[in-house]
Every structure is written in C-alpha cells, then in structure tokens.
Amino acid sequence: MTTGTLPAHAPPRLARVSGGLRGSGFQPEIQGLRAVAVLLVVIFHLWPNQLSGGFIGVDVFFVISGYLITAHIYREAATTGTLSLRRFWARRVRRLLPAALLVLALSAVATVLLLPATVWGLTARQIAASALYVQNWALASDAVDYMAKDNVPTIAQHYWSLSVEEQFYLFWPVLILGLVVLSRRRSRLWSLRGVLLAGFAAVGVVSLAWSVVATARDQASAYFVTPTRVWEFVVGALAALLVHPVVRSEAARGMLAWVGLGAIVGSAMLIGESSPFPGWIALFPVLGTVAIIMTGATRSPLTPAWWLSMRPMTFVGDISYSVYLWHWPLIILVPQITGVDLRTVDKIAVFAATITLAWISKVRVEDPMRTRPFLAAMPWRSFAFAAVSMLVVVSATVAIGSEVDRRAEAAEAAVAEAQLQLQSGAQCIGPRALDPDADCDPVSGSGQLVPPPEVVVQQDAKPAYSRCQQTIAVPSIRTCTIGSADADPDRTIAVVGDSHATHWFAALDQLGRDRNWKVLTYAKASCPVTTALRVLPNEQTDEAAQSCLTWVADVRDQIAADESITAVFTSAFSTAYQFAAGPGPALDDPRTGGFQNVWGAWTAAGKDVLVIRDIPPTQGDDVPNCLATNPEDRMACATEADALPADAIAEAAAASDDPRVHLIDLTDRFCDATTCYPVVGDMIVYSDNSHLSEDYATALMPYLAAETDRLAGIS
Numbered sequence: 279m280t281t282g283t284l285p286a287h288a289p290p291r292l293a294r295v296s297g298g299l300r301g302s303g304f305q306p307e308i309q310g311l312r313a314v315a316v317l318l319v320v321i322f323h324l325w326p327n328q329l330s331g332g333f334i335g336v337d338v339f340f341v342i343s344g345y346l347i348t349a350h351i352y353r354e355a356a357t358t359g360t361l362s363l364r365r366f367w368a369r370r371v372r373r374l375l376p377a378a379l380l381v382l383a384l385s386a387v388a389t390v391l392l393l394p395a396t397v398w399g400l401t402a403r404q405i406a407a408s409a410l411y412v413q414n415w416a417l418a419s420d421a422v423d424y425m426a427k428d429n430v431p432t433i434a435q436h437y438w439s440l441s442v443e444e445q446f447y448l449f450w451p452v453l454i455l456g457l458v459v460l461s462r463r464r465s466r467l468w469s470l471r472g473v474l475l476a477g478f479a480a481v482g483v484v485s486l487a488w489s490v491v492a493t494a495r496d497q498a499s500a501y502f503v504t505p506t507r508v509w510e511f512v513v514g515a516l517a518a519l520l521v522h523p524v525v526r527s528e529a530a531r532g533m534l535a536w537v538g539l540g541a542i543v544g545s546a547m548l549i550g551e552s553s554p555f556p557g558w559i560a561l562f563p564v565l566g567t568v569a570i571i572m573t574g575a576t577r578s579p580l581t582p583a584w585w586l587s588m589r590p591m592t593f594v595g596d597i598s599y600s601v602y603l604w605h606w607p608l609i610i611l612v613p614q615i616t617g618v619d620l621r622t623v624d625k626i627a628v629f630a631a632t633i634t635l636a637w638i639s640k641v642r643v644e645d646p647m648r649t650r651p652f653l654a655a656m657p658w659r660s661f662a663f664a665a666v667s668m669l670v671v672v673s674a675t676v677a678i679g680s681e682v683d684r685r686a687e688a689a690e691a692a693v694a695e696a697q698l699q700l701q702s703g704a705q706c707i708g709p710r711a712l713d714p715d716a717d718c719d720p721v722s723g724s725g726q727l728v729p730p731p732e733v734v735v736q737q738d739a740k741p742a743y744s745r746c747q748q749t750i751a752v753p754s755i756r757t758c759t760i761g762s763a764d765a766d767p768d769r770t771i772a773v774v775g776d777s778h779a780t781h782w783f784a785a786l787d788q789l790g791r792d793r794n795w796k797v798l799t800y801a802k803a804s805c806p807v808t809t810a811l812r813v814l815p816n817e818q819t820d821e822a823a824q825s826c827l828t829w830v831a832d833v834r835d836q837i838a839a840d841e842s843i844t845a846v847f848t849s850a851f852s853t854a855y856q857f858a859a860g861p862g863p864a865l866d867d868p869r870t871g872g873f874q875n876v877w878g879a880w881t882a883a884g885k886d887v888l889v890i891r892d893i894p895p896t897q898g899d900d901v902p903n904c905l906a907t908n909p910e911d912r913m914a915c916a917t918e919a920d921a922l923p924a925d926a927i928a929e930a931a932a933a934s935d936d937p938r939v940h941l942i943d944l945t946d947r948f949c950d951a952t953t954c955y956p957v958v959g960d961m962i963v964y965s966d967n968s969h970l971s972e973d974y975a976t977a978l979m980p981y982l983a984a985e986t987d988r989l990a991g992i993s
Contacts (some may be wrong), residue, residue, distance in 0.1 A: 761790015
C-alpha cells in the first residue's frame with residue numbers, strides 16, 4: 279500500500295433538481311463530509327501510525343463526486359433531453375485545472391531548487407503524467423515488482439486520484455448521453471431514470487468484480503487503476519437517482535447516518551497496509567458515505583449532518599480540493615529544507631501552511647478562473663487554456679529530464695576512465711580500495727562519485743537487462759543470452775535467481791565476453807530458486823508464491839536437461855523471505871533444504887553450482903538518494919559489518935556436502951572489519967535500497983572470476 283494516496287477533488291455545488299433528487303441547492307452536510315475525507319487523508323500522511331487507513335478518504339471523495347456530478351448531468355438531461363459534452367468538459371477544465379496545474383508548475387520549480395538530483399528524473403516523469411492525468415497508470419506500472427524495489431514517493435504522487443477522477447469525467451457523460459438516447463428509443467418501456475439506473479448498475483457490478491479479482495491478483499497495481507475504482511463513483515451516482523431521504527423519521531435517519539460515519543471512521547482506523555484494498559473491503563467506507571448522503575440534512579444536533587454542517591467543517595470542505603493539492607508537496611519538501619524527518623512541530627506547521635495555501639488558492643485561483651467570463655463564454659477557450667497550461671508544465675518536465683540525460687552522458691567518460699584505471703591495476707578505485715594491501719583513506723574515496731547518484735538512479739529505473747527478468751505473477755520462463763556472441767563458445771553457463779541474481783548480469787556479461795562464454799539468464803522477480811514455499815511479508819495471496827514454485831520446477835528441469843550448460847551461477851535476496859514447506863518432498867529445514875534440492879538436480883547432471891552470497895543489506899535507505907542528500911558525508915549511508923543478517927542461500931551452500939556446490943563470498947568487497955560501505959573507491963555500490971549498481975557489479979567481475987577459478991576450476 280502506498281502512502282501517496284490522496285482524496286479526489288470537489289465538483290461544483292448543485293442547484294435544486296427535479297425527479298427525486300435532493301431538493302436543496304447547497305448541501306452543507308456534504309461539504310462537511312468532504313472535510314472529514316480530506317482530514318483523514320492529511321492525518322494519515324502526517325501521522326500514518328495513528329490512522330493506518332486514512333487513505334480511505336479517497337474513496338469517500340469518489341462517492342461524493344459520483345453523486346454530485348451525476349445529479350448535475352441528470353438535471354440537464356431531464357430538462358433538455360440531451361447533454362452538451364463541450365460545456366460539461368469546459369466547466370471541468372475551469373474548475374479543476376488552474377489550481378492543479380499551478381501546483382504542478384511550482385512543484386517542478388521546487389524539484390530543481392530543493393530536491394536531490396536523484397529524484398529529478400522520476401519526479402519529472404510523474405509531474406508530466408499528472409499534468410496529462412495518467413498518473414495512476416504510471417504508478418500502477420511502477421508497482422509491478424513491489425518487493426524488489428521501493429520507489430521514492432515523488433512530489434506529484436498524490437495526483438493519482440485526480441487522474442482517476444478526470445478519466446471518470448471523460449467517459450461518464452458519454453455513457454449517460456448514450457443512455458439518454460437509448461431511453462428515447464425505449465421510452466414506452468423505460469423511463470430515463472430506469473435506463474440510467476440499469477446502465478449504472480451494470481457498470482458498477484463489472485467494476486466491483488474487477489476490483490475484487492485484480493486486488494487479489496496484484497494489489498499494488500489494482501490500487502491505482504481506474505477500472506477498480508469506477509464502481510465507487512457509480513454507487514454515488516445511483517444514490518443521486520434515488521429519492522431522498524430514504525428514511526422519513528429523523529431519529530432513524532440520524533441513527534443510519536451515525537452508522538455510516540462509524541463505517542468511515544472505523545475503516546480509517548482498522549484498514550491498514552496489509553489489507554487487500556480496494557477490493558470488497560472498500561465497500562465499508564463507500565456504503566458509509568452513501569448512508570450519510572441518503573439520510574440528508576437534519577436540524578437535530580444528535581445527528582452527524584448537524585455537526586457536518588457547522589461552519590468550520592464546511593470551510594474545510596470548501597477548500598478541500600486545494601488542501602488535497604498542497605499538503606503532499608509540503609510533506610515532501612519540508613524535510614529537504616530542514617534536513618531532518620518531519621517532527622511534531624513540523625507536521626503542525628505543514629498542516630497550518632496547507633490550510634493557508636488552500637484558502638489563498640481557492641480565493642485567488644479556483645473561484646476567479648471558474649467564473650472568468652472570457653473563458654466561460656466559449657468552451658474552446660477553456661480547452662485552449664488547458665492545452666497551453668499542460669504544455670507549459672510538460673515542457674518544464676522535459677527540460678528537467680534533458681538535464682538528467684546530459685549529466686548521464688557526461689558521466690559516461692568518467693565511468694570509462696575508472697574502468698580503465700581498474701584494468702591497469704590502479705589502487706583506491708572501486709573495489710580495489712578494499713584490497714588488504716591497499717592504503718586508501720578513506721575507503722569510500724574523496725573524489726567525484728563515478729557515476730554520480732542521479733545517474734545511478736536512472737540506471738536503476740531503466741536497467742540494462744530489464745527484458746531478461748520474468749515478472750512476479752507469470753510462471754513461464756523468460757531467458758536471454760548475454761556474454762560471448764561467438765557461434766562456438768568455449769563454455770555455456772547459466773545464471774539463475776531473483777532480482778539479486780539479475781544484478782550480477784553486468785559482471786557475468788563482461789566475464790562471458792572476456793572468456794568466450796555464452797551466458798543464459800533465468801531470472802524471475804521475487805523468486806528464489808528453491809522448492810520451499812517462499813513467503814513475503816504483507817503478501818495478500820499465494821499466487822506469486824505458486825507462480826514461483828512452477829517457474830522453479832521448470833527452470834530446474836530445463837537446465838538439468840541442457841547438456842551444453844556446464845555451470846550454474848545463482849543468488850537470491852534470501853534475507854527478504856521466510857521459507858515454509860512446499861508441495862514437494864519433505865524438507866528437514868525449508869530455509870536451506872529447498873535450495874539444496876534444486877542444486878542436487880543440476881550437480882547430478884554433471885554441472886557445477888556456484889552460489890553467490892547475497893550482498894550486504896543496507897539500512898533500508900535508498901543509497902543514491904542518501905548520498906545525494908548527504909553529499910559531504912558518505913558514511914551517513916554506511917552500515918555496521920557486525921550487523922549482517924543470516925543469509926539462507928549462503929548457509930545452504932556452506933552446509934552442502936555436494937563437492938560440486940561452491941560458495942562465492944565477496945563480502946570483503948563491500949565491508950571491512952567494522953563497516954559496510956555505500957561507496958567504495960568513489961564508486962557507488964548500491965543502485966537503490968538493496969540492489970548492486972551496474973558499474974560496481976562490472977568492477978567486481980575480476981573478483982568473481984578469480985573465485986570461480988579457485989573454487990570450481992572453471993576458466
């Protein structure tokens with residue numbers, strides 16, 4: 279579950295409408311409900327441990343938006359018999375884009391001025407995606423391998439819910455217009471409301487089913503994509519077409535409203551990161567919101583509507599859209615300005631600044647642009663304004679991205695020079711700085727980082743061998759051939775494992791080219807090569823684990839049957855998993871025995887197995903970002919050597935009595951007696967919070983080759 283979740287924004291107020299809709303033009307209790315939703319989200323982002331499910335404020339807003347926007351459209355359709363899409367979309371542009379694009383433009387400026395260069399590339403892409411209202415799909419794409427990488431939250435991450443809502447606003451009026459046309463042709467059998475109710479219900483059922491299935495399969499991606507959220511808008515839309523209030527007794531209405539409010543607050547308190555959300559669990563805050571909407575306003579202080587209608591609540595509801603826009607950038611920027619994580623006083627200041635900026639932008643930006651006669655007179659002017667504004671923001675992100683690319687090109691020469699120095703035997707460059715006879719002080723180096731952190735991050739975002747790793751949920755084998763391109767190689771080897779085997783591809787690719795070896799890759803995200811059942815914390819279903827078991831069995835058999843393969847290199851991020859008994863033969867110790875089972879199949883086929891001990895873990899921080907944030911103190915990102923956790927794959931290799939199983943331990947290229955370094959000899963060791971950087975992996979190739987020769991006699 280990401281912490282970058284924010285509520286949707288607020289559509290315009292409704293005037294009195296006919297046909298069973300609420301008779302009041304302004305519904306203060308809904309404004310108060312908006313305040314509840316946005317406060318839940320803000321509190322969640324500032325104090326996540328105190329309100330683990332505050333992100334459900336998003337769902338409350340989705341329901342409110344579906345309710346109000348459908349009532350608005352229905353009023354026009356019922357009155358005129360049609361719907362002007364141009365006018366509808368032009369109103370949306372004037373209402374939503376000015377403030378949203380202003381915050382994005384200022385965020386782009388703040389990115390360059392205040393944030394480390396390591397986040398420029400990712401932030402620029404997400405600001406552009408936000409300006410084009412496809413941010414939710416960008417985040418869904420980035421969430422594919424949620425174990426292997428932890429993306430740093432960006433200043434624009436919260437725009438995902440805006441993107442969902444804008445996409446809803448694009449197709450929803452088109453759907454309603456189609457249903458209006460259908461109702462004309464079927465007017466003798468169906469009323470307009472009947473056709474709309476049937477159509478909405480069909481869309482809602484499909485979306486809810488999609489949400490449940492997608493959440494079970496891949497919760498990280500399902501959280502963001504539009505189809506899993508449409509049903510929440512639909513529930514609000516259905517409420518807009520029903521007669522209000524549903525209960526005539528004010529006491530009963532108050533009781534139902536309290537139940538609804540309890541469902542919202544209870545969801546915010548009880549739902550958490552490990553909950554399979556959205557899925558069916560989202561029904562609780564969604565139906566709670568509908569319960570409050572359907573009971574309507576009351577005059578009794580014993581009901582939620584009375585409290586929600588109080589001026590402090592309606593004030594926050596009025597500025598909720600701007601609160602939504604401003605609070606997340608402040609949460610991202612303030613720690614960069616102060617140099618420390620948000621403290622209580624900082625959080626209070628962020629909250630106060632959010633309210634102040636929200637009120638100013640509401641009064642000076644939202645309201646004037648929404649009512650400006652020049653834009654309102656002709657819809658095309660609103661569209662032209664949107665196009666130009668989006669172009670300005672996207673152009674700014676292109677400029678930021680170009681600067682990152684320029685730095686990457688400039689770093690290529692420095693990297694090439696460092697590799698030449700390594701080949702010539704120069705001391706204190708890369709892993710040579712940890713040679714026992716080296717006299718390098720400090721070990722981390724004192725020169726320019728090669729390459730700089732922002733380039734390492736780009737390499738991590740766009741890895742050289744990305745097409746050679748199977749995704750977490752797909753069990754089929756995906757393989758690549760690297761190393762020597764000779765049609766008659768001297769040897770064929772395989773490299774097998776999860777993403778912590780993948781980060782050795784660069785070294786083995788170079789080794790293969792140097793020795794005329796063909797290297798076959800077999801890698802799958804979050805899948806160590808063991809017959810035991812690997813277990814990941816917070817994983818919602820065992821689908822990925824079952825996919826891994828299928829993949830492991832197929833890879834084991836395929837490599838064993840391939841007579842051309844004479845050696846297998848393997849590694850795993852084994853400290854990230856727990857291991858349980860799998861469906862295969864019983865294991866005395868699933869933690870190590872499952873690895874040994876697979877290796878036994880390969881050694882029985884006459885192959886050597888070279889197990890590369892996993893690299894020392896970091897403290898959980900993204901190392902390039904840590905270095906960029908602490909440019910004068912590289913050791914701020916270091917860890918203690920005596921704190922290394924037990925490594926299951928290394929233990930399995932050490933405990934094996936099979937003479938063809940060999941353990942390659944390169945820990946001394948990362949750590950000395952006291953410290954594990956984030957930088958060694960001016961070269962950044964890690965590409966993120968756990969993976970080896972491409973350049974450091976390449977620099978380790980001679981050590982990997984030497985251990986291979988020593989242990990297995992393979993040359």
